[in-house]
């Protein structure tokens with residue numbers, strides 16, 4: 455990947471996605487998962503239509519959570535039967551769009567929502583369960599707590615619907631799991647819970663979505679998942695389930711894991727300065743496109759992998775910041791880098807998930823960065839950077855004279 459050339463051609467700040475890495479990650483994962491498990495891509499992680507289309511070309515379906523994400527998946531060529539729609543606040547337009555598109559199922563998060571879907575004659579729903587058990591190993595615990603998501607496992611009772619059939623169960627236990635044992639244990643608990651819920655409700659188990667939340671290592675205190683161990687553990691809990699339910703479609707929905715390592719955030723150093731003894735690189739992009747790099751949630755500030763793309767001389771400690779007028783706009787704190795000069799390029803690795811769409815891109819009105827996908831050595835601009843005109847176009851000027 456020649457980032458210098460890409461930066462020259464497309465400008466910075468820039469997100470670059472590499473299809474070879476998307477392919478590699480998917481191959482490895484597919485090689486470990488039982489064949490009975492379908493992989494859906496959670497567009498939330500990176501809703502670029504071409505990223506979605508490339509994953510679709512590998513046979514990956516889509517898990518979407520808004521009307522626009524649904525439209526993106528359909529435009530990317532994902533077959534409706536490989537799409538599910540979830541999210542706690544779907545409106546009637548979104549439900550209708552799911553019905554019109556003929557997606558596999560709407561994952562309903564409340565009894566009220568099931569009735570709404572029934573009212574518009576939606577054929578297939580799954581119910582999302584807020585499990586009574588919690589998960590270890592995620593920064594974000596979903597089970598066992600009061601949540602706006604799903605129906606509490608303890609409260610599941612008979613639901614009378616006219617048209618809509620409940621075809622299965624969904625649960626999502628959290629994100630950024632890096633220990634395979636935690637994921638295997640969650641999966642076992644979810645599969646057992648699904649059988650219990652299906653029994654209590656008298657519904658078939660045509661589909662069970664057991665979430666995912668597979669993490670990637672960002673920080674130097676983390677290590678990547680042991681995928682072989684994960685595969686072996688999952689096969690052990692999934693095979694007996696599949697023997698009991700040979701017709702059940704099993705779904706794993708993954709965002710971060712599929713795209714994170716394929717993405718690089720490329721910024722250019724504008725100023726290099728010292729303040730009270732510390733060296734700062736002020737770059738042209740920062741947390742406005744890459745909020746995750748702030749490392750919110752961790753007590754100590756840890757750094758994403760940052761590389762110097764221009765120079766590999768003697769090293770010095772730098773804090774890399776963006777252009778925002780807030781001291782929190784720090785991409786990397788006190789990282790050792792070869793000497794940085796104004797105009798040099800820096801790359802933040804593992805940035806293909808929860809980048810621009812999970813960041814305050816409109817803060818200080820810098821707007822969305824450009825996105826490029828590199829496939830077979832060829833770079834395609836897959837999202838244009840916002841211009842000043844773009845940012846003003848949707849505002850209305852009131853004439854106060």
Ligand SMILES: *Cc1c(COP(=O)(O)O)cnc(C)c1O
Pocket residue numbers: 496498499540626628629630665666667668707708709710711
């Ligand atoms: C965010 C989310 C995902 C994707 O999570 P990752 O950790 O990125 O894989 C999947 N399912 C649900 C319900 C989510 O909220």
